[in-house]
Amino acid sequence: MKKKIVLAYSGGLDTSVLLSWIKETYDAEVIAFCANIGQDDELKGLNAKAKKTGALKIYVDDLQEEFAKDFIFPMMQAGAIYEGQYFLGTSIARPLIAKRMVEIAKAEGATAIGHGATGKGNDQVRFELTTAALAPDLEIIAPWRDERFRTQFPGRAEMIAYCEEKKIPIQASAKKPFSMDRNLLHISYEAGILEDPWFNAGDVKYRDYFTTLSVFPEDAPDKAEYVVLDFDKGNCVAVNSKPMNPLQVMKALNKLGGKHGVGRVDMVENRFVGMKSRGVYETPGGAILHFAHRQIESLTMDREVMHLRDSLIPEYAKLVYNGFWYAPERLALQALVTESQKNVSGTVRVKLYKGGIHAAGRQSQFSLYNPHIATMEADPTKAYNQDDATGFIHLNGLRLRVNSQVNGPANIGG
Template structure:
């Protein structure tokens, strides 16, 4: 066995899916190591059922499950809501934002168990390999990282099933659509299978969190979301924990067909890929948070925040969570959220999120200021001077460029002053 193919104890990021089920015996066979499985509960629901039995059956020495739902919502999802980050105009970063919290706990488990390596089941063509490995590198660079998809000769689902059969490890073949899915508290993604052909529309049977807008209720439903310092804290007057907020809005949004996105995105590794995402609760929270910011943030702060939001989305997508840049971004966004307190009422109807009411004790909107009638803070005659000064550079440039027009031979300062 080559020196680089040795490890004493490996912690595997375990999902119970086909890939990680194959990785357990493959690591034992190729690295001669003990395999400890770690499953991060970030809201996969029934995907965690019977996980321990499957891990032990595949050859793991034990399975550790970490309930990370509240930490995930409070320390990762809520800061992202503050930023308003969307990747390439559409993607709510559901898979991307879960990777740092999973990686953090993988490293902690490896340190607690005395492991010398961490393994993951990310493919060599995807983004997740970068996200996991950058996080591990930032948190404990002494840990070896093993990525079987970059080493083995398994190239298909059929190869993987054949490998398990050869090792007498049963595995349920319950994915007839051959979709690659990732589910957590924030979303579920669907890739591969029929979706690889851009001419194929998603089948309604593929969706798991949301009704089709066509089959959603025919009557709209209203919901009020309360925020404190940018964090959602209550739904219809009832307080909930961060994870409960997301789960309840997932159920409500899914009922009304909200949060479906079908997009072709630019992967970090260079290729384009198609993903179909369901983010019902996140879509509602982003809409409500954005509307509350519209009345509590001043213009210049909002515009700068929109600019930085794009960079924050790239940072999350590229797996650069554990960096000084992310901390600096969070510091800026945290300041912007000091006045983002109030309530937003939304109407949910067949895939649409419609704003009904906005209120905040820190609202910068005042009816008496915005009115077209007399106002104590705005004299309409002041606008003439403002427009002259605001357009001064354009006026000077136009005067200079009037080559074929006879410009009066008077001092330029007199023309500008008119």
């Protein structure tokens, strides 16, 4: 009986070659899998292409609702953002894809899963750590880490020639000047012309390259647009007073944010494997959701709970980025996040204008903001006695005074 392998498949040149090569090299039956997580047109014709390339079977599963509800929204509740800029669009998709591959492998009696991630990237780690957590007995096949594969295919020309020889249907066009990865949360661009960090991907002359989900701010409307988001326990449940599920929220916000050019990021990030890489991202809906969520939190979350959660944001984001979505520490952090969100309900109004997201109001029945206490005028509630601040400051300054007396005044430079 032949070995069965489940392969992450997109239908592009790389995975087409991988499918044929794995089938031939391992004398195996290959089951192709493609997750629909918001790629749109990229999924057309995959069934026929996979079969013609040699797949025993192909799964093209629509996972968009699960992606939005069980992956994007919990991450947004945590306020996660990697290295202060990256909304983790590719990172958060990988554990879902790997999870479904594991499920298919079990259903089909496969003993291995394969992927086309390179040996230099983060995705190999994300796929394989997820598999380790969910199905540790499954074998991993990663051709880009196999010297036989790299020797046979040192470049794109050899891949194209191989497909011609095997009559594998591909679009053998010139190499794109960069690589792209798209889903419901974002689209990323990297490699190629972007490997020069001085290259300005925001120059309007490149608008045809980097405007898949959003326009450049220069091309956005000259009139601002207001958007109202309703939250329940940290999750957005309505946009402009229209109730929506998580998938509908993401689609609506992507359209609104894309129109105004918000959520565009160009950064140099630190990969888990040790190198720095440059990426350009469009995350229009995610940027709005992240911003608005913070606004409702500012009104409803206890100060110390917020500061505790905030102190854990870098760790949470790192776990997502590095592929530890199913690790016990991420699950533990998520439990804390869920508890912190129990009163994060209310309404936020934001203004979108030429690449910017601006706060334009927030309200909640769980608001901890008391205008009578915060007012600069007389406080009718008598809840705050300004005289109490004297002792408060005196006690907080005690250690500073003692340190100064023992070690001398703090060095202020000069």
